[in-house]
Amino acid sequence: MSKATQRSGAVAAAARLDEIRGFFARLMAATAESDDPRFERAFASVKREAFLSPGPWQIQVTRDKYVATPSDDPAYLCQNVVVAHDPTRRINNGEPFLHARWIGAVAPQPGETVCQIGAGTGYYTAMLAALVAPGGTVTAFEIDDVLADTARRNLAPFKNAAVVSGDATRLPLPxxxxxxxxxxxxxxxxxxxxxxxxxxxxILPWRPADDIALTLLIRRVAAGFTVQPIGQSWFIPCVGASDLAICRRPPSHSEAAAARSLWLVRERAPDADAVAIYDEVWFSATELAADFS
Known part of the structure; x- marks a missing residue:
């Protein structure tokens, strides 16, 4: 094969990969359910393989089963799959469409300050950093020192993102x-x-019981904190915030789905509308006005 033919093949392969990346970004933006054109640009600008070990990669197909990609072609990553970081500990690069929905729900804006708890190797941190630029920042906490160091290296091109090694339930948040x-x-x-x-x-994965896993979108409004359940989500437990011993009254499935507001115990005692009560906070079925302060 001539060098010219090789170059032509490489150019064609690169164009094909760019097309696949672009389509994947379009799918992510559509999943985010946002009309903001920045979303597609942000998703397209962050290459997933830059935040993973060299391929081939392990794709999760069930809780305990992974299948290797045929090669290290990044096209295999441009789909809605969970990719292993450490299969033995079930530490993965999470599901893209789930994160697209989450990012769409919180709708980061230029100039805003984001705090991420659980940076992993920084893939979704990078997307958040792209969306709050210019003028915004992302501080990402990661309790695993190896992951934190990896995320710090991966995020070097993103000057508005910083990684903090440590427990976000003990360290002060910005x-x-x-x-x-x-x-x-x-x-x-x-x-x-x-x-x-x-x-x-x-936005967080609420795990009030082993068989309940809900995504909650919590907003700070003039009257307090509103709560909106927006679907299921299964994540590894958060160290420092996953001890059931803090629970005074656990919710049933229907009560968890009915949560509409959240209160600090020290500011307001639980009342008859409480659906879940903890040492510091409690959830209520009471709706709050959505107008912001």
Missing amino acids: RSDVIYVNAGVVAPPAAWLQALNPQGRI
Whole structure:
């Protein structure tokens, strides 16, 4: 094969991969259910393989089963699949469409401050950083030192993203417009709620019981904190926020789905509308006005 033929083949392969990346970004943006054109651009600008070990990669097909990609072609990553970081500990690069929905729900804006809890190797951190630019920042907490170091290296091109090694349930969080939680919590710590700016949003996987796994979108409004369940989500537990011992009254499935507001115990005692009660916070079925402060 001549060098010219090889070059032509390489150019064609690169064009094919660009087309696949572009279509994947379009799918992600559509899944986010946002009309904001920045979403597709942000998703397209972040190459997934840059945040993974060299391929071939292990694709999760069931909780304990992974299948290797045929090669290290990044096209295999441009689909809605979970990719292993460490299969023995079930640490993965999460499902793209789920994160697209989450990012669409919190709708990061230029200039906003984002706090991510559970950076992994930084893939979704990079997307958040792209969306809050210019002027915004992302502070990503990661309790696993190896993952934190990897994320820090991977995110070097993203000057508005910083990685903090440590436990986000013990360290102070920056004042934030968005808190993006990538580990399952029994209940959000009061400190996370207090870190939210007016009109701020928290999105998290709520795991009040082994068989309940709901995504909650929490907003800080003038009257308190609204709660919106937006589907199921299964994540590894959040160290420091997954101890069922803090629960005074666990919710049933129907009660968890009925949660509409969230209160700090020290500011308001649980009442008859409570659906779940914890040491620091409690969930209520009471709707709050959605107008922001």
